[in-house]
Amino acid sequence: MKIRILGAHGIDSRDTKFPSILIDDNMALDAGSLASGLSLREQRKVRAVLLSHSHLDHIQGIGALAMHFFTIGSTLEVYGIKDTINALSKHVFNKLIQPDFTQMPSPRRPAIRLHMLEVYKHQVVEDYGILAVPTFHSIPSVGYEVTAGNGKSLFYSGDTGPGLSNCWQYVDPDLIIIDCAGPNTYTPHAPGLGHLTPQLLEKEFMEFLDVKGYLPPIILVHMNPLGDDAVKIAEEISELSADLNTSIQLGYEGMEFYL
Numbered sequence: 001m002k003i004r005i006l007g008a009h010g011i012d013s014r015d016t017k018f019p020s021i022l023i024d025d026n027m028a029l030d031a032g033s034l035a036s037g038l039s040l041r042e043q044r045k046v047r048a049v050l051l052s053h054s055h056l057d058h059i060q061g062i063g064a065l066a067m068h069f070f071t072i073g074s075t076l077e078v079y080g081i082k083d084t085i086n087a088l089s090k091h092v093f094n095k096l097i098q099p100d101f102t103q104m105p106s107p108r109r110p111a112i113r114l115h116m117l118e119v120y121k122h123q124v125v126e127d128y129g130i131l132a133v134p135t136f137h138s139i140p141s142v143g144y145e146v147t148a149g150n151g152k153s154l155f156y157s158g159d160t161g162p163g164l165s166n167c168w169q170y171v172d173p174d175l176i177i178i179d180c181a182g183p184n185t186y187t188p189h190a191p192g193l194g195h196l197t198p199q200l201l202e203k204e205f206m207e208f209l210d211v212k213g214y215l216p217p218i219i220l221v222h223m224n225p226l227g228d229d230a231v232k233i234a235e236e237i238s239e240l241s242a243d244l245n246t247s248i249q250l251g252y253e254g255m256e257f258y259l
């Protein structure tokens with residue numbers, strides 16, 4: 001499984017992009033930078049997107065790809081829980097924000113086809129085994145375990161605050177890609193906003209170790225890229241990585257690896 005981080009930050013700019021992770025060039029986890037992080041040719045290879053929730057920083061690329069796919073007569077399969085899919089129908093493809101690309105150019109071959117996923121139900125999407133697991137954000141959200149044909153799997157948390165111990169029993173990832181929105185100075189406010197910090201992550205990882213008996217390599221996304229905060233996150237994560245004796249890396253735009 002080839003994994004490419006298109007966006008690893010909570011603020012969008014030329015150099016820092018909203019969350020999106022591309023798997024084997026054809027399926028994405030979240031779509032924050034699914035358009036801006038890919039060439040037009042690369043965009044055409046994307047067949048499916050799994051959305052963690054409906055916040056703009058995770059769906060931004062859907063609207064852009066909708067116009068592209070409408071123009072070339074292609075279809076993008078978009079998956080999410082009921083709340084996410086309903087939000088897209090009602091608030092994006094509502095003819096005010098965007099044309100209804102779920103019915104155009106024709107209802108049988110639309111540019112965007114929306115699919116509702118049930119949580120805790122193993123399904124196959126584009127040859128990958130997938131499982132949506134509820135997480136803890138300010139609106140209904142899920143993380144995804146994605147398992148490739150070679151048996152390797154990753155868990156992507158989407159946006160989440162603390163409390164993942166219940167999730168861990170459902171997944172067996174070889175890699176965790178998880179929210180770390182800010183440094184430890186954010187810790188008092190992060191749970192209320194549905195995000196994590198190095199301090200809060202430590203507890204989640206200790207619980208993972210407790211439940212599973214191992215800790216896989218970890219990659220962080222959704223970081224605040226602003227000056228002091230970015231420096232502090234890097235320092236605090238370096239300490240945490242040493243304390244836990246586990247590889248914890250800050251994700252970055254263009255980061256690529258194989259699992």
Ligand SMILES: [Zn+2]
Pocket residue numbers: 053055137159
């Ligand atoms: Zn969010």
Ligand SMILES: [Zn+2]
Pocket residue numbers: 010055057058159222
């Ligand atoms: Zn977000």
